[in-house]
Every structure is written in C-alpha cells, then in structure tokens.
Amino acid sequence: MNKIRWTVIGAGGIADRRAIPALLEDDQNEIVAVMDRVESEAQRVAEKFGVPAYFTDAEEMLAAVPCDAVYIGTPVACHYEQAMTALKYGVHTFIEKPIAMTEAEGRRLLEAFQAAGKQLMIGYMMGYHNLHKKARELVQTGGLGTLNLVRMQFSCWYPEIAGAWRQKKSLGGGGCFMDLAVHCLDLFTTITGDSIADCCSYVANRTFSYETEDSAMLMFRSKQGVLGTIAVNFNIPDACAASKLEIYGTDGSLVAEGTMGQEERGSMRYVYSPQGSYEAQQSRTTAEPQVWQGGGENIYLKQFKDFNSLLTGGRPNYDNVEKSLAIQAICDRVYQNV
Ligand SMILES: NC(=O)c1ccc[n+]([C@@H]2O[C@H](COP(=O)([O-])OP(=O)(O)OC[C@H]3O[C@@H](n4cnc5c(N)ncnc54)[C@H](O)[C@@H]3O)[C@@H](O)[C@H]2O)c1
Structure with a gap:
C-alpha cells in the first residue's frame, strides 16, 4: 500500500514532542513537508526528523507539495482557517484539540469537510489509553451497575x-477549561457513551494575572441522569497535581490516577461490590479491588493509526468531530458569561 503523505502546520510544541514522532513510528506514514510561522522552528523540526521541505506559509506549502493528509498543531485561533486551507487543497485533516474557538466555527468545518467527502479528526488521544478503554468496557457492560457519580x-x-x-x-479561546477540561469531557463521553445535558460552572483567576482563567469547575447532569464534576487548574504545582478520574455506580467503582496525560501511565482500581441491604453499622469493609496499570504504549500512535484506518476505509466517519462539537458547546456555555 502507498504511504500516507503528511504535511504539518505548526511544527513546534506538541507536533515536535509527540505527533511527528508518533506519525513516523508507523511506516505507513511519511512527512513530506513541515510549516511553522517561525522559520527557525520549521527548519529545526525538518532537520530533526529528516523532512525534505519546510515553509513559513501553509498555502505555499500545500500548493508546492502534494500530500494526502495535514496535521494541524497550532494555537486554537488558527485551527478553522488552516483546516479550511487544507480542504481547499483537497486533503484529509487532523486538528489538535479543541476543534476550534466555538461550536459554530467547528460546525462550519464539519459541514465543509462533509460536503467535500474529506476526513476530519480532532486530537482527543486520551481515549486510546488502555485503562480508559478498560473503563469503557467495564462501564458499558454493566460492571459498575447504574452510574451515579x-x-x-x-x-x-x-x-x-x-x-x-x-x-x-x-x-486560545479560554484558559484551563478550554485546554484541560475538554479532555475530561471527551473521556466522559468516550467511557460512558453518555453526554452532558445540563451544567453550571465557575471560572476564576486566583493566582495569575493573565486574561484567561487559571481555575475552573463544572458541575453537570448527563443525558442519562449521571451527576458529575470536572475541576481543572493551571495553578496547582505539578508535584501536587491530581490527574484523577472516578466513576461510581450502584454495583461498583473505578478510580484511575495518573491516566490523564500524554503517556499511557497511571493505574486504575476497580471494586465490584453490589449491596442489597442497608448496613446500619456502616463498617464499610472494603471489597478487594482489582488493579490495572497503564500499558506504556504510545497513545498518539494509536490515534493516528485510527485516523489512517478511516482514510483507507473508503468512507469518512465524523463521530469524533460530532463529539468534539458537543465538547465545544459546553465550552461556549462556560464562557458565555465570562
Ligand atoms: N493532544 C495533546 O496532547 C495536546 C498537547 C498540547 C497541545 N495540544 C494542542 O495542540 C495545539 C498546539 O499546542 P502547543 O502546545 O503545541 O502550542 P505551542 O505554542 O507549543 O506550539 C505551536 C506552534 O505553532 C506555531 N504557530 C503559531 N501560530 C502559527 C500560525 N499562524 N501558523 C503556523 N504556525 C503557527 C508556533 O510557532 C509553534 O511552533 C493546540 O490546539 C493545543 O490545544 C494538544
């Protein structure tokens, strides 16, 4: 099979650290050109990964170098315009999360890609973590009973x-909510198959003086009636940070720690303990948990393999984009009164 020829828009940051290495780990991919508005970055990344051409203008690159897919790893405000430029050249497009500045902007992208029959995918890679997949399997096969929290x-x-x-x-469109909570919202839907019906939120600048929020809290009710909270912060030291995902049902619970991040790390505890009657003593003897560890694989590699399988599958699939739009609708609500 022919290789998928990729170009990259926004070569620094996550592209350099995670996406380009993951793309090149799969010999189904080749990167034919990179672009960054900072020339020294474009050149550095091209040399680092042996990419034959670099540019400082996306349209110039796409006009000069034929490709099958574009990876966009730029600030959120650039996503819409750059994805539309990619579409103008008829190429499938992968955009880093979040899809765009607003749901409406993202929806215009979806409609344009659908009309052209080109694949669009948004980089929510945490669902590819082995423990999040395990959580999905347990939740969706009833291993926790009815979810309540x-x-x-x-x-x-x-x-x-x-x-x-x-x-x-x-x-950026926002601060820690737009940057971090979107991953939590993605995981909620990916794991439970449910989505947010209603929510209320607080955002705050407690510690830093920049324009966007450094603290945010969402309280929600899902379509299936589950209640939940998402707390995200830019102002908790990394050494004290919690990456924690807890799901409680009528028959069991899952608590994952250290699984939300860029690596397939962390662990997850599962307790299955259906309880019929009220225990007045409240002795809370705990059932022995099952514990699983992160698998150590590359979640970005798995994500791009999934994207490639959509390209070779013949028909575009926009489920991931629809999910990204639902996430963006929650962001819109959080920021509407800020
Ligand atoms: N999925 C993940 O794990 C993950 C992690 C971090 C960031 N992200 C997302 O990736 C995107 C980029 O974030 P980052 O942390 O890499 O940012 P960054 O600032 O570290 O890197 C962005 C790069 O884009 C370049 N750039 C800026 N404006 C540009 C333009 N108009 N045209 C071309 N290049 C331009 C910059 O020079 C820089 O090299 C964002 O959407 C972010 O939310 C995803």
Whole structure:
C-alpha cells in the first residue's frame, strides 16, 4: 500500500514532542513537508526528523507539495482557517484539540469537510489509553451497575509566560477549561457513551494575572441522569497535581490516577461490590479491588493509526468531530458569561 503523505502546520510544541514522532513510528506514514510561522522552528523540526521541505506559509506549502493528509498543531485561533486551507487543497485533516474557538466555527468545518467527502479528526488521544478503554468496557457492560457519580480532576502549573497563546482569550479561546477540561469531557463521553445535558460552572483567576482563567469547575447532569464534576487548574504545582478520574455506580467503582496525560501511565482500581441491604453499622469493609496499570504504549500512535484506518476505509466517519462539537458547546456555555 502507498504511504500516507503528511504535511504539518505548526511544527513546534506538541507536533515536535509527540505527533511527528508518533506519525513516523508507523511506516505507513511519511512527512513530506513541515510549516511553522517561525522559520527557525520549521527548519529545526525538518532537520530533526529528516523532512525534505519546510515553509513559513501553509498555502505555499500545500500548493508546492502534494500530500494526502495535514496535521494541524497550532494555537486554537488558527485551527478553522488552516483546516479550511487544507480542504481547499483537497486533503484529509487532523486538528489538535479543541476543534476550534466555538461550536459554530467547528460546525462550519464539519459541514465543509462533509460536503467535500474529506476526513476530519480532532486530537482527543486520551481515549486510546488502555485503562480508559478498560473503563469503557467495564462501564458499558454493566460492571459498575447504574452510574451515579463521575468526578474528574486535571491540573498543571502554568504561570505567566510572555507570548503564551493559552493566556490570551483571542488566541486560545479560554484558559484551563478550554485546554484541560475538554479532555475530561471527551473521556466522559468516550467511557460512558453518555453526554452532558445540563451544567453550571465557575471560572476564576486566583493566582495569575493573565486574561484567561487559571481555575475552573463544572458541575453537570448527563443525558442519562449521571451527576458529575470536572475541576481543572493551571495553578496547582505539578508535584501536587491530581490527574484523577472516578466513576461510581450502584454495583461498583473505578478510580484511575495518573491516566490523564500524554503517556499511557497511571493505574486504575476497580471494586465490584453490589449491596442489597442497608448496613446500619456502616463498617464499610472494603471489597478487594482489582488493579490495572497503564500499558506504556504510545497513545498518539494509536490515534493516528485510527485516523489512517478511516482514510483507507473508503468512507469518512465524523463521530469524533460530532463529539468534539458537543465538547465545544459546553465550552461556549462556560464562557458565555465570562
Ligand atoms: N493532544 C495533546 O496532547 C495536546 C498537547 C498540547 C497541545 N495540544 C494542542 O495542540 C495545539 C498546539 O499546542 P502547543 O502546545 O503545541 O502550542 P505551542 O505554542 O507549543 O506550539 C505551536 C506552534 O505553532 C506555531 N504557530 C503559531 N501560530 C502559527 C500560525 N499562524 N501558523 C503556523 N504556525 C503557527 C508556533 O510557532 C509553534 O511552533 C493546540 O490546539 C493545543 O490545544 C494538544
């Protein structure tokens, strides 16, 4: 089979650290050109990965170098326009999360890609983590009974950094909610197959003076009636940070720690303990948990393999984009009164 010829828009950051190495780990892919608006970055990344051409203009690259797929790893404010440029050249497109600045902008992308019959996918890679897949399997086969509570917490330390796009509303669309909570929302839907029906939220700037929020909290009710919370912070030191996902049902619970991140790490505890009668003593003797560890595989590699299978499958599939739009609708709600 012919290789999939990729070009990259936005070569620094996550592209350099995770996406390009993952693409090149699969010999189904080749990268034929990279583009970054900073020439030295484009050149550095091209040399680092042996990519034959580099550019500082996306349209110039796409006009000059034929390709099958474009990877976009730029600030959120660039996603819409760059994906539309890719579509103009008739190429399938993979955009890093979140899809765009708003649901409406993302929906225009979906409609344009659907009309052209080209594949679009958004980089929500955490669903490919082996423990999140295990969680999905357990939840969806009734291993926790009826779900009643979901709690997620995800944070990092992100102080003021000159020029940081996540700290400017016009470039990132928002702060820690747009950056971190979107992963939690993706995992909620991926694991439970459910989605958010209603929510309320707080955002705050407690620690830093940048324009976007450094703290956010969402309380929600899902379509199936599950209640939950998502707490995300840019102002908790990395050494104290929690990446925690908890799901409780009538028959069991799952608690995953350290699984939300860029590596297939962490662990997950599963307790299955259906209880018929009320225990007045409340002695809470705990059932022995089953514990699983992260598999150590490359979740970005798995994500791109999935994208490639959509390209070779013949018909585009937009389920991941629909899910990304539902996530963006929640972001819109959180920011509507800010
Ligand atoms: N899935 C993940 O694990 C993950 C992790 C981090 C970031 N992201 C997402 O990836 C995207 C990029 O984030 P990042 O952390 O790599 O940012 P970054 O700032 O580290 O890197 C962005 C790169 O894009 C370049 N750039 C900026 N504007 C550009 C433009 N108009 N045209 C071309 N290049 C431009 C910058 O020079 C830089 O090299 C965002 O959507 C972010 O949310 C995803």
